[in-house]
Each structure stands twice: as C-alpha cells, then as structure tokens.
Amino acid sequence: MLISNLGEVELIKRISRQFPYQGEGVRVGIGDDTAVLSPLPDADRLTLVTKDILVEGVHFLTHFLTPYQLGRKALAVNISDIVAMGGIPRHLVTAVGFPPDTELKTVEEIYQGMGELCRICFINLIGGDTVNSPRGIIISVTLLGEVEEKNLILRSGAEAGDLIGVTGNLGSSAAGLDLLMQEVGEGKERDKGHASRFQSLIKSHLEPPLRLKEARKIVQSHLATSMIDLSDGIIKDLGEIARASQVGAKVYLDRVPLGPALEKASSFLGNDPLEYALGGGEDYELLFTLKPVGQEKLKELAHEFQVPLNIIGEITPPEEGIKYLDKEGEERNFSRKGYTHF
Numbered sequence: 001m002l003i004s005n006l007g008e009v010e011l012i013k014r015i016s017r018q019f020p021y022q023g024e025g026v027r028v029g030i031g032d033d034t035a036v037l038s039p040l041p042d043a044d045r046l047t048l049v050t051k052d053i054l055v056e057g058v059h060f061l062t063h064f065l066t067p068y069q070l071g072r073k074a075l076a077v078n079i080s081d082i083v084a085m086g087g088i089p090r091h092l093v094t095a096v097g098f099p100p101d102t103e104l105k106t107v108e109e110i111y112q113g114m115g116e117l118c119r120i121c122f123i124n125l126i127g128g129d130t131v132n133s134p135r136g137i138i139i140s141v142t143l144l145g146e147v148e149e150k151n152l153i154l155r156s157g158a159e160a161g162d163l164i165g166v167t168g169n170l171g172s173s174a175a176g177l178d179l180l181m182q183e184v185g186e187g188k189e190r191d192k193g194h195a196s197r198f199q200s201l202i203k204s205h206l207e208p209p210l211r212l213k214e215a216r217k218i219v220q221s222h223l224a225t226s227m228i229d230l231s232d233g234i235i236k237d238l239g240e241i242a243r244a245s246q247v248g249a250k251v252y253l254d255r256v257p258l259g260p261a262l263e264k265a266s267s268f269l270g271n272d273p274l275e276y277a278l279g280g281g282e283d284y285e286l287l288f289t290l291k292p293v294g295q296e297k298l299k300e301l302a303h304e305f306q307v308p309l310n311i312i313g314e315i316t317p318p319e320e321g322i323k324y325l326d327k328e329g330e331e332r333n334f335s336r337k338g339y340t341h342f
Ligand SMILES: [Mg+2]
Pocket: 080, 081, 084, 228, 229, 231
C-alpha cells in the first residue's frame, strides 16, 4: 500500500504504535496542539536540545540503508550529540517528508528503527509532522535531553597538558561506506565478496554505535575536561575542541585505534587506514580530554566498558597548533579533512 492511499490520520496512528510511552516528564504527548512537558524535578538539571536533518541523496542513499537502518541512524546521530554533552536523551520530535508513492511498509520500517532506539534509551516520541516531499525522503529529528549541571561537558574545557582519549576503533564507518560505494560502482566488474568479508565495517556505517553508557560513566567519574562525538572525523572534531578551548594538540598516530578489519579493508581498497580513521567521519565514538591524573580511573573504565578506550595524544598550548606525529616524531598531513557539509 502507498501512503497516499492511507491518509495522514491513519498514518500517524500507525506510526504512534511504534512508540509506547515509557518515560517520565510528559504531561501531554501526541494529540494536542503541542506536547506539554513537566518541569524538571531538580533545579540543577539542564535541558539539552539538538536537531538534524537528513536528505535522501545528500546524507543517505536508500539503496545502501534499509528503511529500518535509516530511521535508526537518524535518531542515533542525535542521541550521540546529547550523549557528547554528558546528557541523557528524553523526548523526540520528528518531521518527515515522503514522496506520495512511498510504500507504507517503508514508512513503518523507518519508524520501527527509531522506535527500537526509543525503547532501548527510554525516549518518548512527543510530536511530529509528516509532509509530502516532491523528491526523495527527508527526515528531521529534534531530540531533547537532560543533564545534571555537574555532569555537563562542553567542547571548551580542554587545557594544555590534558590527555586526549577516544572510545572504540576509528575509521570503520568511512571504510564501510567506501566498500558500499564499490559494490554499486558502475561499469566495471566488482568484487562482490568483500561485503561479507568486511561486514563489521559496513555495519558500523549503517548502524552507528551508541555510547550512552560510556559517556555517562566518563562524566560521572568527572574525568573529562571536554568532549565531542566523532561525527566528522578526528581532524575536524579535534579541531572543534581546539578552537572552542583555544588550545593546540598532538596526536600520536601509532596510538590511533584502527581495528584489524580496517587494516585489511584498507589494503583491499588501496587506501591508508589512517585516512579513514582521522578524516573519515561518522564513527560516532567519543573524543574527550582528561587530566593525566585521571589515567588510572580511565583504565578501570576501559575494563568495564568492553569497548576500546585509548589515549591518542595530548593537548598543547594554542601556538603549537594541531600536529599528527608518526612513530619517528615526524609530522604528517592527511588529504581527507573530515566531512564538510557544503
Ligand atoms: Mg556532535
């Protein structure tokens, strides 16, 4: 069935079924002119707000992502932003544009992807809008979150002498995207086998990780002096921390966590794995800074997390700029400079 045959009221009813109400803080959810949120119970809790818009053909290709993965990813990247502030995601507002010939199944699966994360993270869908899009799918997500004032973490808190930490292995998502691009490459006979060989990398791109638990542990331990989620790659995102904190940085390239699959895939693709890890983007891991005295605590957390937790460099005075150093201490430059939005 096409959504144009269903009508908006019935469509919204079907969508709402994917989102059982499961948290606190909502006085009136979907159904009135606006949602009504209860005041936050503690005066020291702050509200976080983030918004993203994803446009078919610009931010995603529907032949790579299933509708489920698309819905999941649209919400996951917003959760990642709330988490990078030290917060907890709470309430979701969506706006979606669909071409009239969109299958109902596609719409339902997109919302299933979002609904799944809402259940895992206890997020309430409190409102939304659906419109007709003349060309391609558009998904806009607004996510509200909360953070205790003492756990709020900004990009601007890094100081010279701090260490730079990172969760997970980097570069997987960008290499996964390259592998997907190769598969649909036109003209030449392609090696179709690599999709199964490098499934973990492709999955990182299609289903980015959630680092909610890890980020909360990091802020609750009062370890981090600044934090950002790696949406655009280290080169750009560390640059954001350096700019906001007015500092420089040194990254030791042999400490950047790559993961075995990335090394193999990079040699298959004929690229340098570090290009993916530093300039690729969409890893949605956490990049943070901490005082050297926090290293012991960080080791404890690494043990607990079951995801890699690595120190990759240190913060320097602003006049030293940002340097990427190889084992011999030689500075290296990279051609990928991170994802640019325009
Ligand atoms: Mg971010």
